[in-house]
Amino acid sequence: MSKQPRYPTSSLPHAGTVPNKLQTGGCITVQVGIVRFLISCYLHYTPIPTERVLPRIFILYRRSSVCSVRRSSLMDLLKSVLILSISIFSLRLLVNRHRRGLHLPPGPKGLPIVGNFVEARAVANSNEPPWVTFSKWSHLYGDIFTFQVFGSRTVVLNSYKAIMDLLERRAHNYSDRPSSPMLNELVRWKWLFSLMRYSDWWRLHRRTFHQSFRSRIVPEYYEIQKQRTSLLIQRLVTSPKDFFGHVRAHSGEIILEIVYGYRTQDKIDPYIKLVDVAMEGLNAPGVHGTFMVDFFPILKHVPAWFPGAGFKTKAEVWARNTDRVLDLPWALAKKLMDEGRAVPCFCTRNLEKLPPSGDNSVMDEVIKNCAAIALIAAGETTVSAILSFILAMVLNPQVQTRAQKELDELTGFTRLPEFADRKNLPYIDAVLSETLRWNPVVPLALPHRAVNDDIYEGYLIPKGSTIVPNAWAVLRDESLYGPDTQNFNPDRFLKQDGKSLPPNPELLAFGFGRRVCPGRYLAINSLWLTMTYLLTSYTIAKELDSEGKEIDPVVNYNTPGITSHPHPFPCRFIPRSSAPSFN
Numbered sequence: 001m002s003k004q005p006r007y008p009t010s011s012l013p014h015a016g017t018v019p020n021k022l023q024t025g026g027c028i029t030v031q032v033g034i035v036r037f038l039i040s041c042y043l044h045y046t047p048i049p050t051e052r053v054l055p056r057i058f059i060l061y062r063r064s065s066v067c068s069v070r071r072s073s074l075m076d077l078l079k080s081v082l083i084l085s086i087s088i089f090s091l092r093l094l095v096n097r098h099r100r101g102l103h104l105p106p107g108p109k110g111l112p113i114v115g116n117f118v119e120a121r122a123v124a125n126s127n128e129p130p131w132v133t134f135s136k137w138s139h140l141y142g143d144i145f146t147f148q149v150f151g152s153r154t155v156v157l158n159s160y161k162a163i164m165d166l167l168e169r170r171a172h173n174y175s176d177r178p179s180s181p182m183l184n185e186l187v188r189w190k191w192l193f194s195l196m197r198y199s200d201w202w203r204l205h206r207r208t209f210h211q212s213f214r215s216r217i218v219p220e221y222y223e224i225q226k227q228r229t230s231l232l233i234q235r236l237v238t239s240p241k242d243f244f245g246h247v248r249a250h251s252g253e254i255i256l257e258i259v260y261g262y263r264t265q266d267k268i269d270p271y272i273k274l275v276d277v278a279m280e281g282l283n284a285p286g287v288h289g290t291f292m293v294d295f296f297p298i299l300k301h302v303p304a305w306f307p308g309a310g311f312k313t314k315a316e317v318w319a320r321n322t323d324r325v326l327d328l329p330w331a332l333a334k335k336l337m338d339e340g341r342a343v344p345c346f347c348t349r350n351l352e353k354l355p356p357s358g359d360n361s362v363m364d365e366v367i368k369n370c371a372a373i374a375l376i377a378a379g380e381t382t383v384s385a386i387l388s389f390i391l392a393m394v395l396n397p398q399v400q401t402r403a404q405k406e407l408d409e410l411t412g413f414t415r416l417p418e419f420a421d422r423k424n425l426p427y428i429d430a431v432l433s434e435t436l437r438w439n440p441v442v443p444l445a446l447p448h449r450a451v452n453d454d455i456y457e458g459y460l461i462p463k464g465s466t467i468v469p470n471a472w473a474v475l476r477d478e479s480l481y482g483p484d485t486q487n488f489n490p491d492r493f494l495k496q497d498g499k500s501l502p503p504n505p506e507l508l509a510f511g512f513g514r515r516v517c518p519g520r521y522l523a524i525n526s527l528w529l530t531m532t533y534l535l536t537s538y539t540i541a542k543e544l545d546s547e548g549k550e551i552d553p554v555v556n557y558n559t560p561g562i563t564s565h566p567h568p569f570p571c572r573f574i575p576r577s578s579a580p581s582f583n
């Protein structure tokens with residue numbers, strides 16, 4: 001007796017019997033479904049992902065049974081899959097010739113299935129920073145090149161034109177972010193809107209954040225920035241050797257007060273420490289491809305005790321720090337508000353806007369997330385830019401003298417500079433631009449993602465590709481910025497007869513399109529003020545060894561992670577006698 005299918009018998013034309021016609025129809029449904037899926041993979045240039053194909057086949061197979069078909073044997077099914085795969089492969093070869101010469105951008109040749117896994121691992125494990133390696137690859141493959149690892153495609157942009165054409169002018173297609181199961185789910189950074197997909201949830205965060213950090217609002221923070229920068233100058237008198245720590249504290253203090261209304265303690269502040277610890281869990285997995293789970297999301301379900309699942313243990317430790325940096329400063333701000341001791345800040349201003357009655361849980365979460373991202377995003381970035389400026393002054397005393405002269409002439413050496421002075425200090429502005437250019441803080445910006453297929457300069461950029469803008473390579477491009485771009489030379493940004501100015505490094509250092517850094521106005525103000533206060537108060541010089549000889553600092557920016565900052569270097573802060581800061 002034939003076996004009855006497991007579906008409601010009422011849907012059968014003749015319960016208990018299975019007509020041959022429908023059986024054939026079901027098989028065709030399966031096959032048509034598979035063909036359609038494989039063709040769609042082809043059309044979107046997606047390498048056929050086995051982890052998606054197999055479940056898909058089984059879903060189709062089950063659906064076919066609704067057509068009252070007796071299930072064909074598994075062998076039959078596999079046979080048809082094989083035949084169809086071979087046909088689709090031939091079809092692919094055939095249609096390839098007719099695709100109007102559309103190709104993917106060039107790139108290193110990969111192996112079947114794994115693609116450029118070997119090259120990607122080499123980049124991730126190399127002593128050379130990835131932006132330098134990518135810049136070298138661009139000499140081999142061109143300004144736009146691509147590589148692919150286990151079906152996940154990356155397109156690297158190495159020219160100003162390509163970056164602007166795609167990420168700025170076609171921002172509607174390139175404002176998404178690639179998803180990273182390691183960062184978003186395992187290390188629980190999903191509340192960080194810099195990592196969120198291009199969605200309404202991201203838009204709500206971005207809008208809330210932007211309202212408090214746009215160019216017209218940031219002057220409200222001048223006072224906090226001035227007070228904290230004066231404190232930095234004082235601290236350098238007492239312990240100049242600890243300048244890395246002081247610069248770190250300075251950036252942390254500014255953002256903690258702006259966002260949570262919290263004034264840090266004098267010693268190493270626990271909240272600043274919290275951010276530093278949490279950053280480890282952002283920097284290490286932040287470089288796409290470091291963890292296999294980003295290529296095979298299914299691995300996130302592997303238990304931590306399983307051999308080779310060490311990433312789960314690491315992720316759990318990092319995730320606890322992620323939770324702490326989100327929750328603890330927020331709890332403090334809420335406590336200060338409840339006790340009536342809160343000073344006006346990002347949190348109070350936004351929470352007060354909420355209606356007193358009703359469910360505010362969504363906006364509560366958004367405000368909490370935005371406050372914490374400010375803390376995370378402002379920390380390392382501003383610190384790195386200020387340290388680069390200090391290093392540049394140690395290495396280029398002639399630049400420092402000229403900048404001090406410009407400042408002293410304007411202020412008469414009787415007062416500290418004011419933000420209103422900025423328009424009258426063109427050389428200081430050139431030094432600031434050169435600081436952002438010389439060693440950009442986020443050399444590869446953050447990765448973007450193509451929402452749809454796109455064609456650029458005859459190349460196909462498939463939907464879902466990760467787009468990496470190599471800002472470092474562009475900022476070192478001699479055709480844009482003149483000769484010796486490895487050297488610090490602010491003159492590049494001064495008007496010269498008949499010559500047009502190179503692109504403002506702010507256009508590259510702070511990212512692109514709809515994802516451009518929303519904290520850039522605050523960051524530029526902090527950097528400008530710190531530079532001018534330091535130049536007014538100190539001469540920054542090379543450290544001396546025990547014999548009184550100058551020590552040349554080593555310029556090393558090879559730091560793992562998304563941001564790049566100089567390795568510790570020695571220097572001296574020589575107070576300028578009778579500087580207004582010390583009176």
Ligand code: HEM
Pocket residue numbers: 193194195206209213373374375377378379381382385441442445446447509510511512513514515516517518519520522523
């Ligand atoms: C010198 C200092 C800074 C530099 C160089 C910098 C650079 C960047 C870059 C390159 C991006 C990625 C843009 C893209 O995807 O194309 C970014 C994103 C972001 N930055 Fe900054 N940043 C700095 C300071 C700050 C500060 C002070 C804040 C907060 C007050 C901040 C908040 C953010 C946020 C929230 C994002 C995510 C934007 C999004 O995905 O929509 N940044 N920043």
